[in-house]
Amino acid sequence: MTSFKGVKILLVDDEPNIVQFLELGLLNEGFEIKVAYDGDSALLETASFQPHIVILDIMMPGMNGFEVCHALRATGDNIAIIMLTAKDEVEDRVKGLTLGADDYVVKPFSFSELLARIVARLRNQFPNLLGEVVYGPFRLDDRRKEIVYMEQVMELSPTEYDLLRFIIMNNGIVLSKSHILDKVWGYHFGGEENIVEVYIRSLRDKLNDKEHRLIRTLRGAGYRMDLL
Structure with missing residues (x-):
């Protein structure tokens, strides 16, 4: 089994069922996990938790995922951002990637697909974390x-x-x-x-x-x- 000890992921989604599903799966894989249910909390958690990867929902009340992505990129920190969207629309994908997202997953998605994308981001941006x-x-x-x-x-x-x-x-x-x-x-x-x-x-x-x-x-x- 792959060891992800020391790899920190921040989950940002306003749907408790989605968060619970992802948190349980990622904890079982060995990741360190923090959760935020809105954009403002996500920025606060990022500053204190300093995650390697942020899994970020687009559709949230208040500050949406696009705004959070833009704010995270403005910090200059090396963070991998994977956006979640319920809309399989080219405009959403292009906008997210233009704002600095590294990847996106369309809901509904399988956990194995998300895990593969997480590992791919780690390989590209944090190869020292994985042997x-x-x-x-x-x-x-x-x-x-x-x-x-x-x-x-x-x-x-x-x-x-x-x-x-x-x-x-x-x-x-x-x-x-x-x-x-x-x-x-x-x-x-x-x-x-x-x-x-x-x-x-x-x-x-x-x-x-x-x-x-x-x-x-x-x-x-x-x-x-x-x-x-």
Whole structure:
């Protein structure tokens, strides 16, 4: 099981049922948790608790999530902000990201999806907080650039390592070829999307995933790994 000891998360949502669900799940994972039910309290808790991650609802009475996000970014502190929204609208996503949010999750969402996004933010912004991370039969160690599968160290090229790591960390989430290209190869990659298929095929060979049970293909959508 992954250890998140020392990682602090502030939950900001005015719905007690949502807060209780998230707080229980995140505490069970080992995170340190504080809760705020409105924007003003969120800013006060942030100043005293100094969280690494703020999970922030958009629709709240008084100061909404957008205003809280803007205020948090104005402090200059290194905080990862994941916004929660009940609206799957492009405008909300663009506004949140423009104001400085790092990611967003649309309600209703699964806990495993949120956890994957939390780990991704920690990897990007606070890599020193995590060492070896376990996902099902996989062990990831960024410090050694090593992935262990079924207790065997995998022989991977740097790109294979980055791709498999990205898929594992986003397990349960459908990843399109274009999204994979952006995140693994980079926005300025000038090649064809088919390069993703080539590397997926190589990873499946190394994982002995002949029936595509580990890395699933969703026709017309992309790829998904299901570990939880």
